Amino acid sequence: MEPTTAHKEHAELAADFNKDEARVDWHDETLWWVRQKRDKMAWSLPEWEDLRETASRIKFNVLGNLHDYLLEFEKNAQLNGATVHWAADAKEHNEIVLKLLKEQGVQRMVKSKSMLTEECHLNPFLAEHGIDVIDTDLGERIVQLAKEPPSHIVLPCIHKKKEEIGDLFHIHLGTPAGNADPKFLTAAARLHLRKEFIQSHVAITGVNFAVAETGEMVVCTNEGNADMGAHLADVHIACMGIEKIIPQRKHLGVFLRLLARSATGQPITTYSSHFRKPGAGRQLHIVLVDNGRSRQLGREEFRNSLKCIRCGACMNTCPVYRRSGGHSYHNAVAGPIGAILAPNLDMKENADLPFASTLCGSCSNVCPVKINIHEQLYQWRQVIVQEGYAKTSKKASMAMMNMVLSRPTVFKTAGGVGRWVMRHFPGVVNNGMNPWYKQRDMPEAPKESFADWYKKNKQ
Amino acid sequence: MKVGLFIPCYIDQFYPQVGIATLSLLEKLGCEVVYPQGQTCCGQPMANSGFEHLTGGCNELFVKNFADFDYIVSPSGSCTLHIKDHLHVHDKEDAATHIRQHIYELSEFLTDVLQVKHLSARFPHKVGIHQSCHGQRGLHLSQMTELVAAPYSKPEQLLQMVEGLELIELTRKDECCGFGGTFCVFEEAVSVKMGKDRIADHEKHGAEYITGNDVSCLMHLEGILKRQQSKVKVLHIAEILNAAF
Numbered sequence: 269m270e271p272t273t274a275h276k277e278h279a280e281l282a283a284d285f286n287k288d289e290a291r292v293d294w295h296d297e298t299l300w301w302v303r304q305k306r307d308k309m310a311w312s313l314p315e316w317e318d319l320r321e322t323a324s325r326i327k328f329n330v331l332g333n334l335h336d337y338l339l340e341f342e343k344n345a346q347l348n349g350a351t352v353h354w355a356a357d358a359k360e361h362n363e364i365v366l367k368l369l370k371e372q373g374v375q376r377m378v379k380s381k382s383m384l385t386e387e388c389h390l391n392p393f394l395a396e397h398g399i400d401v402i403d404t405d406l407g408e409r410i411v412q413l414a415k416e417p418p419s420h421i422v423l424p425c426i427h428k429k430k431e432e433i434g435d436l437f438h439i440h441l442g443t444p445a446g447n448a449d450p451k452f453l454t455a456a457a458r459l460h461l462r463k464e465f466i467q468s469h470v471a472i473t474g475v476n477f478a479v480a481e482t483g484e485m486v487v488c489t490n491e492g493n494a495d496m497g498a499h500l501a502d503v504h505i506a507c508m509g510i511e512k513i514i515p516q517r518k519h520l521g522v523f524l525r526l527l528a529r530s531a532t533g534q535p536i537t538t539y540s541s542h543f544r545k546p547g548a549g550r551q552l553h554i555v556l557v558d559n560g561r562s563r564q565l566g567r568e569e570f571r572n573s574l575k576c577i578r579c580g581a582c583m584n585t586c587p588v589y590r591r592s593g594g595h596s597y598h599n600a601v602a603g604p605i606g607a608i609l610a611p612n613l614d615m616k617e618n619a620d621l622p623f624a625s626t627l628c629g630s631c632s633n634v635c636p637v638k639i640n641i642h643e644q645l646y647q648w649r650q651v652i653v654q655e656g657y658a659k660t661s662k663k664a665s666m667a668m669m670n671m672v673l674s675r676p677t678v679f680k681t682a683g684g685v686g687r688w689v690m691r692h693f694p695g696v697v698n699n700g701m702n703p704w705y706k707q708r709d710m711p712e713a714p715k716e717s718f719a720d721w722y723k724k725n726k727q
Numbered sequence: 728m729k730v731g732l733f734i735p736c737y738i739d740q741f742y743p744q745v746g747i748a749t750l751s752l753l754e755k756l757g758c759e760v761v762y763p764q765g766q767t768c769c770g771q772p773m774a775n776s777g778f779e780h781l782t783g784g785c786n787e788l789f790v791k792n793f794a795d796f797d798y799i800v801s802p803s804g805s806c807t808l809h810i811k812d813h814l815h816v817h818d819k820e821d822a823a824t825h826i827r828q829h830i831y832e833l834s835e836f837l838t839d840v841l842q843v844k845h846l847s848a849r850f851p852h853k854v855g856i857h858q859s860c861h862g863q864r865g866l867h868l869s870q871m872t873e874l875v876a877a878p879y880s881k882p883e884q885l886l887q888m889v890e891g892l893e894l895i896e897l898t899r900k901d902e903c904c905g906f907g908g909t910f911c912v913f914e915e916a917v918s919v920k921m922g923k924d925r926i927a928d929h930e931k932h933g934a935e936y937i938t939g940n941d942v943s944c945l946m947h948l949e950g951i952l953k954r955q956q957s958k959v960k961v962l963h964i965a966e967i968l969n970a971a972f
Contacts, residue, residue: 282914286917317875587902587921588903592917623913626907626921627861629865630871633874634873649777650780653778654777658777666773666781667781669772670778673773675784676765679767687740703912704915709954711949711950714743717740717743718746718762719734721743722750723764726750
């Protein structure tokens, strides 16, 4: 049976994106600019490669002892006065958040950017229950107004041009039509969001790092929106994947130095805020979410993917991502890292993603925690085919290829016939059925192969 | 020193001149080279498509053809890397291990094993190097721009021995060309866009020729260049190192 999915596959979505070549160029250049900023920052630290190795090893330790660190974190967070919740999957996570919101009787609240809540589809879930979520990260707010998902984990609206943002703000925030001045639009967003912050009784934030030793969490933003939300609200709900743990406070320095440099080419994020205990009369809730992470932990060849600190460097460097756009990955986390995380969440829906790569390996080289992303892409391809998610046509062509290539005489004959056909009846291969020929010429078919030449001249 | 020449399937069929240049170059440098006639393909097209379980036949064939050489040399970084990483044969694991440890892409064989210091080649043209990813990042033929580490390049080191050759700088030194094996047909749109951008970088800096260590990438770029009716040509590095134009 042919596997079918609820959405178009990466190749088709990327082909749609490529219909506007000028836009692809702009998208590619914008992200390449971020990659260059990252390079500059990395080169400013002679110890860069040591830092990556150290970070990778700290995370290796965390993943090997995750159970103990999580319990240590829980104990310390509770001692600090926080309430800790455990969610096995996205559904449980969403229900815990809904229950907390219902207890507070709120119909509207602010959220700072959190890829975990995107992964769990929290916003639409709450909307179904009559609760409005206001995303407060500027880029996130922009895509929210456009009713789109983020296209990048650090730069959620990187696919939008300032003119398009001007139009959105005109419609939703009442800015003058045609004004696309970034400074002006940012100021308008600031006023709009400030009102939301002041009125919100509950704030949700993500978590970048949770320190087991102290039970505290660190949230990194460039806009201070997590702080604004959490400090003004009476109830702070922090949602985190269980892999966000680091053992001790002293390890933070390693990750904070790597995160912003890898993400945006800044030495550090503008705000790296520590949340430890609720203020007097206030509440702090921490939701620890598994959602497939322990399953991935049990798969040895994919375990390293849980080291990810969500910097997005692999997306900025990925030549395929830059020319496909984030939405072509139809998953909360796009790009190379998304392509190795998504099949764990739903192998059937995301069976195409590990194939959306040339396996060039640039992603593994920029990764600040040294995840072997391109090797895992290769491994996922094997698993996906073994699990039966390859198309029948592909299976047939691979079986045929195997038949020809494992028999030297068949290979020689087939090659000779193929080249003869290409020379005498080029229309057989140079046609619309051949995806190679659509925008590329076929190589010229020589009369003799190297093997023929060798036999004639050397033996 | 007995060298087994591994000519990948598509080079055998479409680019025999690359095989001839490789053989001639190795012989000029004093190697005893044999081309085992029963060879076909390394199995990478199947493995990279998720069908590694179908590569048994290719693996057995490869071991049969190449087990008895001191070194195996190939004008393709990608196929060499595939063998290095994935060649296994259940009952011939010793032979497979010997091959994995003694297979070299041509330019690394020249710089690291033969330690070539000069070549009698002349090619008075402006040349850009397309660093194929598997050779560069997999076999470490040259330093990668993502890493904070001292630069080096084995292909560049060799091309600098060619009289009259002028290497051009590129804006994106090691960007992938988008070939990617079966990626080039299953993801045709992105593949071609990447190829076009790769070519534009070379053209912008005045390249007359694009060279590299993988014919596969060059075949993809050549296909686009011809469609664009560009004057820029592609040549495998073996053809330039063996050149006496």
